[in-house]
Amino acid sequence: MVHKRSERSLRAIKLKEKIFKLIDEVTLDINSEIKSHEDGIGTEGTISQLKTMLSEIEKMKLFMNPKEFTPYYPIAIVDSWNYNSKLGLKLLDLAEKYKKL
Numbered sequence: 001m002v003h004k005r006s007e008r009s010l011r012a013i014k015l016k017e018k019i020f021k022l023i024d025e026v027t028l029d030i031n032s033e034i035k036s037h038e039d040g041i042g043t044e045g046t047i048s049q050l051k052t053m054l055s056e057i058e059k060m061k062l063f064m065n066p067k068e069f070t071p072y073y074p075i076a077i078v079d080s081w082n083y084n085s086k087l088g089l090k091l092l093d094l095a096e097k098y099k100k101l
Contacts, residue, residue, distance in 0.1 A: 015100060016064060022094045023061050029087050030054050044087050049076055053091065066099050 034050050036042040044050070056071040063069040074095045081088040 012101070015097065019064070019094065019097050019101070020061065022090070022097065023057055026087075026090055026094055027054065027057060029090065030057075033087060043082075044085055045076070045081060049073075052076075057094070060094075060098055064101060066101055071095055071098070 030050050030053055033042055033044050034047055037047045037050070045053075053071075053073045053076075056073050059069050060071055074092055077085070077088045077091055
């Protein structure tokens, strides 16, 4: 029994590490897209959307518990972004991994 519990704890720790790494990557990507918008060549979302996503991602990092905080940004991506958006797919992947915590 104790062994199974420790395996679950180890999996949870590894998942959190993956999520932290993905958050760092996505944050860089979003900041890059914001810069692209400011330069007039942005293609994903709007600056306002991207800034809101950054805020939500920071909250995800802070809480690391989907029962305490659930991001809204996946709905915005699915409803209005290009289906093949690399940034959108990365953000959706982050949200799915976060839900599994």
